[in-house]
Amino acid sequence: MSLPKSIKIYEVGPREGFQIEDGPISTGDKVELINKLNHTGISSIEVTSFVSPKWVPKMADAEKVLHLMEKKPNVEYRTVYLNINGLRRALNNNVTIDGVLLLTASNTFSKRNTNKSIQKTLYDLKDWITVYKESGLKVDQLALMAAFGCNFEGNITLPQTVNIIQNAMSIAEENNEKIRKIKLADTMGWANPQQIKRTINIVKENWPEIEIILHLHDTRGLGLANAYAAMEEGVREFETAIGGLGGCPFAAVKGAAGNIATEDLVFMCEEMGIDTSIDLEGLLECTKFAEEIVGHRLPAHLTTGGMFSDVRQSKWINQEKIYYNKIRWENNDGF
Amino acid sequence: MSLPKSIKIYEVGPREGFQIEDGPISTGDKVELINKLNHTGISSIEVTSFVSPKWVPKMADAEKVLHLMEKKPNVEYRTVYLNINGLRRALNNNVTIDGVLLLTASNTFSKRNTNKSIQKTLYDLKDWITVYKESGLKVDQLALMAAFGCNFEGNITLPQTVNIIQNAMSIAEENNEKIRKIKLADTMGWANPQQIKRTINIVKENWPEIEIILHLHDTRGLGLANAYAAMEEGVREFETAIGGLGGCPFAAVKGAAGNIATEDLVFMCEEMGIDTSIDLEGLLECTKFAEEIVGHRLPAHLTTGGMFSDVRQSKWINQEKIYYNKIRWENNDGF
Numbered sequence: 001m002s003l004p005k006s007i008k009i010y011e012v013g014p015r016e017g018f019q020i021e022d023g024p025i026s027t028g029d030k031v032e033l034i035n036k037l038n039h040t041g042i043s044s045i046e047v048t049s050f051v052s053p054k055w056v057p058k059m060a061d062a063e064k065v066l067h068l069m070e071k072k073p074n075v076e077y078r079t080v081y082l083n084i085n086g087l088r089r090a091l092n093n094n095v096t097i098d099g100v101l102l103l104t105a106s107n108t109f110s111k112r113n114t115n116k117s118i119q120k121t122l123y124d125l126k127d128w129i130t131v132y133k134e135s136g137l138k139v140d141q142l143a144l145m146a147a148f149g150c151n152f153e154g155n156i157t158l159p160q161t162v163n164i165i166q167n168a169m170s171i172a173e174e175n176n177e178k179i180r181k182i183k184l185a186d187t188m189g190w191a192n193p194q195q196i197k198r199t200i201n202i203v204k205e206n207w208p209e210i211e212i213i214l215h216l217h218d219t220r221g222l223g224l225a226n227a228y229a230a231m232e233e234g235v236r237e238f239e240t241a242i243g244g245l246g247g248c249p250f251a252a253v254k255g256a257a258g259n260i261a262t263e264d265l266v267f268m269c270e271e272m273g274i275d276t277s278i279d280l281e282g283l284l285e286c287t288k289f290a291e292e293i294v295g296h297r298l299p300a301h302l303t304t305g306g307m308f309s310d311v312r313q314s315k316w317i318n319q320e321k322i323y324y325n326k327i328r329w330e331n332n333d334g335f
Numbered sequence: 336m337s338l339p340k341s342i343k344i345y346e347v348g349p350r351e352g353f354q355i356e357d358g359p360i361s362t363g364d365k366v367e368l369i370n371k372l373n374h375t376g377i378s379s380i381e382v383t384s385f386v387s388p389k390w391v392p393k394m395a396d397a398e399k400v401l402h403l404m405e406k407k408p409n410v411e412y413r414t415v416y417l418n419i420n421g422l423r424r425a426l427n428n429n430v431t432i433d434g435v436l437l438l439t440a441s442n443t444f445s446k447r448n449t450n451k452s453i454q455k456t457l458y459d460l461k462d463w464i465t466v467y468k469e470s471g472l473k474v475d476q477l478a479l480m481a482a483f484g485c486n487f488e489g490n491i492t493l494p495q496t497v498n499i500i501q502n503a504m505s506i507a508e509e510n511n512e513k514i515r516k517i518k519l520a521d522t523m524g525w526a527n528p529q530q531i532k533r534t535i536n537i538v539k540e541n542w543p544e545i546e547i548i549l550h551l552h553d554t555r556g557l558g559l560a561n562a563y564a565a566m567e568e569g570v571r572e573f574e575t576a577i578g579g580l581g582g583c584p585f586a587a588v589k590g591a592a593g594n595i596a597t598e599d600l601v602f603m604c605e606e607m608g609i610d611t612s613i614d615l616e617g618l619l620e621c622t623k624f625a626e627e628i629v630g631h632r633l634p635a636h637l638t639t640g641g642m643f644s645d646v647r648q649s650k651w652i653n654q655e656k657i658y659y660n661k662i663r664w665e666n667n668d669g670f
Contacts, residue, residue, distance in 0.1 A: 003529065194606075194607040195606075228563065272530075301553070303554055
């Protein structure tokens with residue numbers, strides 16, 4: 001299959017990224033990062049979570065962030081909520097709300113993360129559907145966390161994944177709702193490119209009309225290889241985080257990488273002629289700012305590797321950046 | 336095309352990795368790393384360079400390293416040389432010598448790295464062939480540096496690449512030698528997966544019998560995606576460096592990534608059922624030692640992300656590693 005001509009990127013850095021950081025993040029910093037992201041051409045930004053301030057104190061300022069940030073008409077602002085109380089807060093705050101049913105493919109992780117088994121989660125879906133309907137929203141999405149593997153349970157098999165999707169699909173159908181999109185989240189960075197392809201193909205065989213969104217983590221370095229494999233199978237929608245935010249709280253040097261970095265995916269796509277409508281220079285400025293906020297380097301590669309456009313426009317010649325390459329290569333002996 | 340059943344990995348860390356580091360590396364440390372690599376199942380290790388001690392003082396101990404290190408019968412030990420004097424030193428030291436003709440696809444980089452233009456390099460090939468022949472070696476390989484792009488010249492186009500290969504092929508043929516292998520080196524990390532596929536396909540169309548070795552850098556994060564794309568086109572041989580050695584002299588935090596990390600490629604392959612015959616646990620011990628030698632973190636992902644085998648064998652449960660995931664996920668609110 002040939003690569004898509006364009007992809008859509010959902011930025012999740014301000015939400016997923018900051019919750020994992022050690023220090024406090026000021027509301028002002030969150031707002032400023034969102035305002036900067038507003039000008040990069042990104043069409044969807046996940047700005048905060050409506051979760052319990054007791055469990056996730058970093059997100060206690062959700063309403064405040066939404067009140068203070070600039071809202072641009074061509075950008076969708078999304079939030080995360082894990083229970084119906086959270087959904088009600090989202091409904092009160094004029095954000096884009098997808099009629100999404102949340103699922104987890106690992107029972108252990110489901111209990112740890114949402115305090116519910118897979119079976120209980122499925123059982124409760126009809127309550128979600130009721131609330132969405134009462135709010136005038138169509139239920140048309142599934143989101144499956146830990147879809148490719150789990151640090152607590154190990155491998156998640158393809159039949160497990162298909163089975164839980166099938167169950168959720170049936171429940172939606174019984175309640176007269178039609179699922180059009182499935183988000184598959186590699187929450188703990190377990191996927192490999194071949195598994196990505198197989199999973200996408202099985203989903204498409206079973207539900208040919210469905211659109212897939214991928215949420216990938218770069219925990220073990222396979223994030224971009226997985227994204228490439230997915231695009232080869234026609235996937236056009238990805239959730240990513242600026243700078244690769246969402247890494248380990250122990251900071252960049254010791255820690256594991258987080259989400260795949262928005263700029264790294266945009267860069268790979270632009271190099272292959274896939275349009276993202278996102279300004280790479282603008283993204284790198286956002287990463288610089290995000291690094292200032294968190295006080296350490298973020299795992300994105302492009303910030304240190306440098307963009308080619310600089311070379312193409314001869315910006316590097318006789319400047320600091322070329323100097324790096326000079327000392328590198330003049331001390332080198334080959335490849 | 337389906338993925339290969341197995342691949343061969345050429346370890347280049349001890350050679351390419353250390354030359355880039357800031358501080359001095361003792362001969363003893365080099366020898367110990369090679370001795371450790373000897374026990375991982377790696378079948379080829381590039382141990383040093385026979386280059387001018389004036390220009391590359393780090394490699395002045397080449398003969399000493401070869402004298403002191405353990406040699407295992409089932410491991411090939413390779414070296415780099417850029418001129419005929421270097422080749423003669425290699426010939427005196429009982430290492431595996433490929434009858435390889437060195438080329439560079441970027442004229443500027445060719446001059447900087449080898450002090451010769453592309454034309455002069457091509458002109459001199461017959462001298463190399465003569466020396467190889469006199470030494471009883473068959474000339475059967477080309478190695479093309481900067482094959483996908485150059486920090487000094489920007490893009491290297493497919494016609495440029497094909498043209499230089501064609502020229503070198505003709506020269507080999509005129510001298511009654513047959514090229515069987517081409518090493519394509521993405522010296523400065525410019526390749527993208529689509530370009531990798533196109534290049535491989537063009538090479539295979541023009542020279543169907545040729546085997547391809549890829550030498551990839553992860554400068555901009557696309558290293559593993561490029562390796563995956565190459566394997567999808569049937570490439571079975573890769574040069575990699577333990578820990579991702581070969582990065583920037585300014586150390587891991589500030590610097591760009593180097594070669595793709597041996598353990599990251601092995602991990603990706605093993606996850607996809609591609610045999611490498613390499614012991615991943617052993618590799619991680621080598622990386623730990625290499626990090627002690629250079630005094631900073633190396634860019635490999637697996638060292639921080641953790642291997643799945645630990646989870647599969649429940650090694651993580653109630654131990655430090657699972658704790659990392661616990662605090663991570665209990666503070667999390669979703670994906």
